[in-house]
Amino acid sequence: MPHQDSAPAPAGTASAPDSRIDARTRRGRLQMLLLLLVCASPVIASYLTFYVFKPAGGATNYGALIDPQRPMPAVRVANERAEAVPLESFRGKWLLVTADPSACDEACAKKLFTIRQIRAGQGQDRERIVPVWLITDQGAVDERLSAAYNEPYAGVRFLRIPPDVARQWLPAAEGGRIEDTIFLVDPLGNLMMRFPKDPDPKKMSGDLKKLLRVSRIG
Template sequence: MPPQDPSAKTPRTPGAPHTDAPVGDRIDARTRRGRLQMLVLLLVCASPVIASYLMYYVVKPTGGSTNYGTLIDPQRPMPAVQIANERDESVPLASMRGKWLLVTTDPAACDEACAKKLFMIRQIRAGQGQDRERIVPVWLIQDKGAVDERLSAAYNEPYAGVRFLRMDAAAVRQWLPADAGARAEDTIFLVDPLGNLMMRFPKDPDPAKINGDLKKLLKYSRIG
């Protein structure tokens, strides 16, 4: 039998996969496919969050703006500070992540305007029906003063769900930006479940319009 030429290619069986590509090239191709599959998986997992923000911030109905509140740009993440809960336990502010937060702030000596905001955020939460469990109304108390027991009885109870938390006044002002010519105490803020301060409502806000903003966010978002 005549000796075979070492450079000659081995005949390929009909229907068998072509394997003439160098081993290194085949490994590189598998690596690229694996990375592409991982990227697609990450995009699929993140799509609910991405879609909710695109629908709310980008897609606007004919005739004007899609939201009543003012969007905070850039968003402000929760500062790394401690707060005191109802049992006077020190906990990180970041422990409040995971829900949509309706935030108002005032000293413990809550005046009529303060009580009106507490009533408003309680009613807005209750008005969300089955989605109300996704929302936590929060009163950030700026000092260590005593809170009127009537306020606790009316708002800081299981069904109303308003959390009475204490946070240093300077940290409050640094995190919650006031509107031009106003104070942080004049309004209500919205924090998303990722811990970003994302919206500020005007002084003496219309609760029906806040309710409308929340309904749209809860409809488009699966987080929180």
């Protein structure tokens, strides 16, 4: 009997090998999407706690939520050893951020005290928090401030940043200044929350405790 070639696949119909490749590609994309969701879920949960799941009668948060989110700027900052490092290298932790010039006045020192104490008050979770002073000029910092608040003992990072970059990233409250404010940045590098001028440390700590409880990232 003469040999007969297999009939070609109808136009527009994928062959069996192509179908298997397409199926593997779709499965691989789905697995990647699921992996990304798993990695991001702790931070998603923390946002849901504040944005969605609110009891009847009002919001659950003390700080003002930043909407839309503001990602960290792609900028290099000078650390305590005058080394230029990417600001993004501080991702992975919850950041309590203040911004002031090097001539830190009484209000500035009070904010440094507040963010240091809030970190210390989180108990075993304190290592998940990094207080940051963004210094917006090149002046010398009083050695007493370094001794009281800076690394390695007190845990506050002193980082120098261009003032225009700080103001573009950190939104002041209406009618206020960024120097009046303490900000909270999530472990993905997104600016999440702004606290009022002369904030209540207990209420700030309450917001942070809630976030640390629902999110294990950082």
